[in-house]
Structure formats: structure tokens, C-alpha cells
Amino acid sequence: MTTSPVAQFWSEFRVNRVAVVALAIVVIIIAVSFVAPWITPQNPYDMASLRLSDARRPPGFVSPGTGMTHWLGTDGQGRDVLSAILYGLRVSIEIGLAAGVIAFSLGVTLGTFAAYLGGRIEALIMRFIDLQLSFPAILLALVLAAVLGQGKWQLVAALVTAQYAYFARTAHGAASTERSKDYVEAALSTPLKPHVVVLRHILPNCMPPLIVVATVQVANSIALEATLSFLGLGLPVNEPSLGMLIANGFQYLLSGRYWISIYPGIALIVLISAINLVGDQVRDQLNPRLRR
Template identity: 70%
Template structure:
């Protein structure tokens, strides 16, 4: 049990008062564990094309396949066990969401604090570029960048970062700008302390709370955006069954009664995104008491 006298202990004590947020956090942790240990909990490796049989394709939930095990959620058009594909798809979605979120956070925070600290032409140049990026829908930017870079995890993460870093930059800039004019920053600058230490010890810690809130939202947005791109055929290669691709694979069969191919991956995607957003909402409320109901 966390010590309630510490900041983390007080944060957790307040967090667990919201049962919905606690359940959402438990769901996120469970899905992350399933994704992390997908190779151990999945009845089939959906990447191993040699062990897939087209005779098992598009089979309903409960079907016993040629491998001798029951496909609890059915199979997709390639004959992959849908439950296994969902576990591996969760791994891909979470990996890309976290990677894109961390890189966007690092890049956006650096640019935002740099603009607020240096000011002048540097501030104008950075923030006008950020404003220009924010004027375009994220999905449009991601589509253009993925179309230019091609398919692959690195390209997809790069597209998501380019589409989302500006949200972190704007948040970091607003928080750092408010702190930059305060007396304690001026006092720190009047000492022999270097500007880098002033940023790391004073500006950055005070910018962290709002950035954490934005990070939780943007990770969920990254997962949603990746699924959208994969659904449109611009995400990962067909050999990597992301959730968006699984939904796309089953879409042509929706009207023929084979609903499970798209339905179950879609449910997994919705649960993951909603759970992350619920956790993010609670974190936002705790960092900003004025938003509490």
C-alpha cells in the first residue's frame, strides 16, 4: 500500500476513489499483459503462415480447426485464429501507440519549452510551425506522410509523430510560458546556474502535469489513428495483423453473416481506447481540480 504522505501515495489514494477509473486502469493493464505475453497465451502464432490453412478460413466461433484446437472467436479470411490475432494485434497497437506517444512527447516538449525559454524569432518560428500543423486534421497529415514513406512500423510511427507532436508542443509552450515570467525563474537565471539546469530543474517539472494528461489522450489517439490507417490499407504490411487490419479483413463479409471477423477486433479496439481515455480523464481531473464534477 502506497504511503499517503508521499505525492504518489496521495495521487493513488485519490485515484482509487473513482471506481470506474480503477476498473479502466485494470483493463488497460490486463490488455497490456495479454499483448506482452501473446506468444504464451495465444493458441496459434498468426505470423506463421506455414501453419495456416485456407480450409479453416472464415469459420464461426467454436469451430475446431485442422490444428486440433477450438477457435473460440472463429477465424479470419487467412485461416488465422481470431483470438490469437487479436492478442498479437493488441501488441502492435500498444507498441505503436506508446512509441509514437513517447517520441511525440519528447519532441513536442523540447520544442515548446525551447520556444518559451528562448523567445524572440525562435519562439515565433517554432510556434507558427506548430500552429500550421494544428490547422490540418491529424488523419490527413498521417495519410499523406504514410503514402510518401510507405508501409512499416518505423514509417507509421514517424507519420503519427508528425501528426501529433504539435499537441505536446502547444501544451508545453503554454505551461512553460506561464512559468517563464515568474520571479523564481528570474532568480534562478540571476545565479551562476546554467540555462539548461534552469529548464530541467524548474521549467520542465512544472510542465509535467499537463503533459501527462495530453500523453494519455494522444496514446489513445495514436492507437485509433493506426487502426484507421490499417483499415484503409496504409498501415502495417498484411503479414502483421493489427486490429485495424483485422477489422478491414472482415468488412467485406459483414453482409454475408460472418460478422465475427470484424466485430471482435473492433470490440477489443474500443475497449482499449475507452479504458485509456477513462484513465486519462481521471488523471486530468486530479491535476486540475476545477474540472472535477
């Protein structure tokens, strides 16, 4: 009986129980965050529903005005921290996925066609990519976020510009290897258009390393977004993210009100760590040299 590639991949993946648990955590976090408006007791960014008398209350506090139990406490504006975390997770995941998909598309297109075309075009594209990779991604993201201003799509544009070069470099390396193989030369000897050869023959064989990079870069996008929001260069106040939630409670840490920053920080660490654990397992399976 022939096993499909997906079934074979999953049978190898589930051997690593840590990776399976990490994948389950990622799926649960994504599912819970996207149904947050229906399961949270409060819309933490509806200013009319906030009570300043409930501000900075410890975990387990029951509001006398609403009867709501704040299981993780409240922040400086009276927001329920649990509700704010779930809303913030949704925003962070949306931005991380959007930036990852756009950076993947742009970087893979540049890297693959540079390897296919060769010559001066390849040299020009890849030297520009190398120049960009010489700067830390956080530095580029900071500069672009400061120039473009606050907003969801401005932040996505900053993250894409800071990260697409990693996809381009990986795609170029894989495509250069595939370009020299016999099956590509055979495809070029037929009356196929260049973009058809690239999309149907070269690109599918470059996907394994690109999938690994994509997994890592989504986690990096979420971390970068949180960093920018923490520094005040990310999203505006009415579009919360985990980084902004951590920043809101930073001033209260020394006064003992740890929950305002600590719980959003734990949620961010769990999400990024789970994605990275899944990415490590995917890397091990797609690279025979790294298989345990």
C-alpha cells in the first residue's frame, strides 16, 4: 500500500512528542485567539465598558460593579488582562502570518528568478540582498516603522522589508543547485516558457528549505512586531498586540503589580517557543543530514 507524502511526513512528525505538543499548543492558541470576541468576558478596547475603579486589580479579583471575575487581574485602565491577551494574540498572529506570507512570496520570486536568469541580473539582485542581510532585521524594522508610522499595514510593510531577504537568499541557493541539474536542461530544451520551467520544475524542488525558513520567520515576525509595539513604534492604542500589553504594565513591575506585563509576556514566549519547536522538527525531517 502506497503512503502519501503527507501521511509519511505526519508519521515521522508524531514520533517527536515534544513537537506534537508544540503543534497542539499553536493550533489551540490560534483557535482561541480568533474566537476571542465570542469567549472573552470583556472587549478590552471598548472604552465604554472599562471601569477605572477596577484598574490594577490582582488576579482573581471580582468587580463589584459588573460581577466579572478577572482571572488574570486588570491593567492600568481597568482592562481584563485575560481578554486583552486573547485579543492581542489575534493581532500578533495576523501580523506575523501576513508579513510571513508576503515576505515569502517576494523573497522566493526574487531569489528563484535571479538563479534562473544568472549573469548581471543575478549579481545585481543578490548583491543587494547581501547588503540588506548585513544589517540586523530589528534595526531595519525600527527605521522603517519610524518612517512609515503606526498602523497594521505599515507594520507589515516594515516586517516584510526586514525579512524577505532571508527567503531570497535561501531560494537562490536552492534554485541555483536545481538549475544545474539535467531535468531542468531537459525542460529548457522543450518549447516551455521560462516562467513555466521555474514554477513547475525548479520551485517545487526548492520548497523543503523554504518551508523551514518560513516557519522560523513567522515566529521572528511575531517577536519583531512585539518588540516594535513595546517600543511604541508598532500598532496604535486601539489595535492592541502582546508587545503593547507588556509595555503597558512595565511601569508597574517595581510596584508589585507583575501580572500586567508578566502574563502577556508568558503568552508571547509560549507562542514563539511552540512555533520554533515545530519548525525544528520540520527542519529535521526535511533535511536528511539532521535527522535523529
